[in-house]
Amino acid sequence: MSEVRPQGRPHAVWGDETEVVQLALDWTAKRMVRETDPLSTARPAAELAAAVGEAIRPEGIGGAEALRIFDEVLEPATRAQDDPLNLAYIAAAPTRAAVAFDLVTSAANIFGGLWESGAGAIFAENQALEWIVELLDWPETAGGAFVSGGTSGNLSALMTARETAKTRRGGRPAGGWQLACTTNAHSSINSAAKALDVDVVDVPIDDRGHMTGAALRTVLEQSPNVFAVVASAGTTNEGLVDDLADIADVCEEFGVWMHVDGAYGGAGLAAPSIRHIFDGIERADSFIVDPHKWLFAPYDCCALVYREPDLARAVHSQHASYLDAIDRSESNPSEVALHLSRRVRGLPLWFSLATHGTDKYRDAIEASVTTAREVAKAIRASDYLELVREPELSVLLFVRTGWTAEQYSAWSKQAAHDGIILCVPTSWRGQSVLRLAFVNPDTEADKVMAALETLR
Ligand SMILES: *Cc1c(COP(=O)(O)O)cnc(C)c1O
Numbered sequence: 001m002s003e004v005r006p007q008g009r010p011h012a013v014w015g016d017e018t019e020v021v022q023l024a025l026d027w028t029a030k031r032m033v034r035e036t037d038p039l040s041t042a043r044p045a046a047e048l049a050a051a052v053g054e055a056i057r058p059e060g061i062g063g064a065e066a067l068r069i070f071d072e073v074l075e076p077a078t079r080a081q082d083d084p085l086n087l088a089y090i091a092a093a094p095t096r097a098a099v100a101f102d103l104v105t106s107a108a109n110i111f112g113g114l115w116e117s118g119a120g121a122i123f124a125e126n127q128a129l130e131w132i133v134e135l136l137d138w139p140e141t142a143g144g145a146f147v148s149g150g151t152s153g154n155l156s157a158l159m160t161a162r163e164t165a166k167t168r169r170g171g172r173p174a175g176g177w178q179l180a181c182t183t184n185a186h187s188s189i190n191s192a193a194k195a196l197d198v199d200v201v202d203v204p205i206d207d208r209g210h211m212t213g214a215a216l217r218t219v220l221e222q223s224p225n226v227f228a229v230v231a232s233a234g235t236t237n238e239g240l241v242d243d244l245a246d247i248a249d250v251c252e253e254f255g256v257w258m259h260v261d262g263a264y265g266g267a268g269l270a271a272p273s274i275r276h277i278f279d280g281i282e283r284a285d286s287f288i289v290d291p292h293k294w295l296f297a298p299y300d301c302c303a304l305v306y307r308e309p310d311l312a313r314a315v316h317s318q319h320a321s322y323l324d325a326i327d328r329s330e331s332n333p334s335e336v337a338l339h340l341s342r343r344v345r346g347l348p349l350w351f352s353l354a355t356h357g358t359d360k361y362r363d364a365i366e367a368s369v370t371t372a373r374e375v376a377k378a379i380r381a382s383d384y385l386e387l388v389r390e391p392e393l394s395v396l397l398f399v400r401t402g403w404t405a406e407q408y409s410a411w412s413k414q415a416a417h418d419g420i421i422l423c424v425p426t427s428w429r430g431q432s433v434l435r436l437a438f439v440n441p442d443t444e445a446d447k448v449m450a451a452l453e454t455l456r
Helices: 018-033 045-052 063-077 096-108 115-136 150-169 187-196 213-222 244-254 265-270 309-316 347-356 358-381 405-417 445-455
Strands: 143-147 178-181 199-202 226-232 257-261 286-289 302-306 385-389 395-400 425-428 431-437
Touching (some): 045 063, 096 347, 115 143, 115 265, 115 302, 115 347, 143 309, 150 226, 150 257, 150 309, 178 187, 178 213, 187 199, 213 244, 226 244, 244 257, 302 309, 347 358, 358 385, 358 395, 358 445, 405 425, 405 431, 405 445
Parallel strands (some): 178 199, 178 226, 257 286
Antiparallel strands (some): 143 302, 286 302, 385 395, 395 431, 425 431
């Protein structure tokens, strides 16, 4: 690795940056192969200010010193998302190939908004999207773009849905637009509704926590202004997948856009043991999945796809005199989402998929599903823990018999502080519970159970 000696002419303003490039590459290479540190953790800004000092000064402090600050102070004040015992929220465990290629992506400095400037890279991104389209069982004409995250993916998809409804139904209805989802939908759906200035209609969940076709039909019969339904393919809190096939029937019947939010759980499409849970997804109009969650890509990466990308193009294409010269004969990623400039953030996923092959992706996702099942089984067998519900994907909820919310919170903080496990409490039907989310194929069930011994 260190034989790579970048050589270039010193820059008129920046001078010779050879050394700083080498330092950054060396640090990166080391980070990619070393064990994660479970003790790294957030610190108060005041403490960081004292430790870092004035890093930004008129004369600069030099790359070596800036990197020292990052290595010794800043990076240790972040949480290792790829630690095998980081099971809080939804962590991320990118492949080394993907992370390495993130560097390549940056170095190549490609403008990924337009085909004319990013053709080769966009072609590769589209190959990765095609794999997702195949998993969805959608027609080959489907397509989309990589955006920064599920939040912006959901917003872009719903903006397309709303504008499409406006065109098809001849304008904004009296009383305004509505979108329908359950209380289990991700918080970003509420944010999108705010941005779009539309109301959210609640579809009551059934006793499994799912949106059903029957509940949706009742809502749509009473709410003619609904332009889109957001179904979950893996709720963040519990990893639940709504009844997609029945929802698709109802959406078709009422002429309502079906958006599927699979930011976390969509990766499960590649796992044969759970693929059937997603039946009906082949009829959705738009879909998102975050490769930075369970598809082993680095931040920030969301794949947004449409069954009919032309509908998105009609909504998201930006027009301005300086954009007149754009070649619109090929698909421009900037034209299918709410963005213009973009890095080709799908390239690390493409490189990793090409390197490892999709079979290994299948195996890696199945590994998390298996770990979740093994941990669920061990919790069921334990005399001090109770499984709250079986995992549908790779999230499970459980309780420590007799504990209160305060006890969970204190335990969770202590376990994080001691570097034992990252596991945070959440609530489930008004009850405090603990939650584990598995997205790292290196997480081992017996190590998780050993860490949970501290709950005794
Ligand atoms: C994480 C998540 C999102 C938001 O994705 P970001 O990439 O964090 O913006 C949306 N929906 C679901 C179901 C999620 O799990």
